[in-house]
Amino acid sequence: MNDVTTLFRTRIGVPTTERVAFENLDMMLEKTARSIPFENLRVIQNATTNITPGNLVDKILHRHEGGLCYELNTLFYLVLVENGLDANLVRGIVYDHAAQQWSKSGKTHVTIIVTHDGQRYLVDTGFGGNLPLKPVPLRGDIVKSNNGEFRVEKANSEYGNYVLSMKLKHKDDDWKLGYAFDSEKVMKDFSELDEIQKVILEHPASPFNKRRLVTRLTERGNIVLTDTSFTERVDGDVRKIEIDNIMFEELLRDKFGMESH
Known part of the structure; x- marks a missing residue:
C-alpha cells in the first residue's frame, strides 16, 4: 500500500528520492505543517465521514483538504507505518488556557508515539499552531525548532503518564501546558477515532464545533x-x-x- 506515501510526498512537496526515515522526520514534519491546514470545515458543516485510511487519503491527499488531530496524525501515522517505522497512536487531553483547566471534552487529542533505537518520541502534526516540528523524546529533553521550544515530561495523573509543555516562538515567555497523554494506552482500532470525532462534533465544550x-x-x-x-x-x-x-x-x-x- 505504498500509494499513501507517494500521494503524501506529492501533497507536501517531498521528492521520491527522499527516504521516509526517523532521521528526516524533522523535514517531513515541517513540510507537512506548511502544506496541510489544520481545519474544521467538515465538522462545522456536519459533513464528516468515518475515519478510515481510504477516507483520509481521499479527503487530505486527493481533495487537498486539511483536518483535525485525529485526521492529520492518523494519516501521518499511516505513512510512518508504511515505511517500517515503529509508530502507535495514543490519546491525550488538551489544557484549556482560557478556562485554566483540562478540556471538558476529555481525551480527544490524538498523537503519535514513535520508538527508535529503544527510545520513545512524541510526534505530532495535528496540534494547530503549537507543533513541535520535530520528534520530542519522552525523557524531558528540550527540543528547539522554528516554532519554539518543547519538552515531554513524566507526570502521572488521571489524564495519562506524560505531559507536553511548550514555549512558542514570539508568543510565550514561560513554559505552558500543551496536553497530557497516556503512552501505554495504544489505540487498537480506528473505531476509537470515530468516537473522538463524534465528541468533537457534538460536545458542548468542543472548541471545534462553534466556528470555522x-x-x-x-x-x-x-x-x-x-x-x-x-x-x-x-x-x-x-x-x-x-x-x-x-x-x-x-x-x-x-x-x-x-x-x-
Whole structure:
C-alpha cells in the first residue's frame, strides 16, 4: 500500500528520492505543517465521514483538504507505518488556557508515539499552531525548532503518564501546558477515532464545533482564518484584518488552496 506515501510526498512537496526515515522526520514534519491546514470545515458543516485510511487519503491527499488531530496524525501515522517505522497512536487531553483547566471534552487529542533505537518520541502534526516540528523524546529533553521550544515530561495523573509543555516562538515567555497523554494506552482500532470525532462534533465544550477555523504554519510564522478575521504572523509581527464571507472564500482558496463544500 505504498500509494499513501507517494500521494503524501506529492501533497507536501517531498521528492521520491527522499527516504521516509526517523532521521528526516524533522523535514517531513515541517513540510507537512506548511502544506496541510489544520481545519474544521467538515465538522462545522456536519459533513464528516468515518475515519478510515481510504477516507483520509481521499479527503487530505486527493481533495487537498486539511483536518483535525485525529485526521492529520492518523494519516501521518499511516505513512510512518508504511515505511517500517515503529509508530502507535495514543490519546491525550488538551489544557484549556482560557478556562485554566483540562478540556471538558476529555481525551480527544490524538498523537503519535514513535520508538527508535529503544527510545520513545512524541510526534505530532495535528496540534494547530503549537507543533513541535520535530520528534520530542519522552525523557524531558528540550527540543528547539522554528516554532519554539518543547519538552515531554513524566507526570502521572488521571489524564495519562506524560505531559507536553511548550514555549512558542514570539508568543510565550514561560513554559505552558500543551496536553497530557497516556503512552501505554495504544489505540487498537480506528473505531476509537470515530468516537473522538463524534465528541468533537457534538460536545458542548468542543472548541471545534462553534466556528470555522483554518490555520497552517508558514516559513516565518503562521496564518489563521476564521469566520470574521484573517491573521498573519511574520517573525512575531501580527497583522489582522476583519473579513466577510466572500473574503473568507477568497482567502481559503488563495492562502490554503481549499474550497468550501
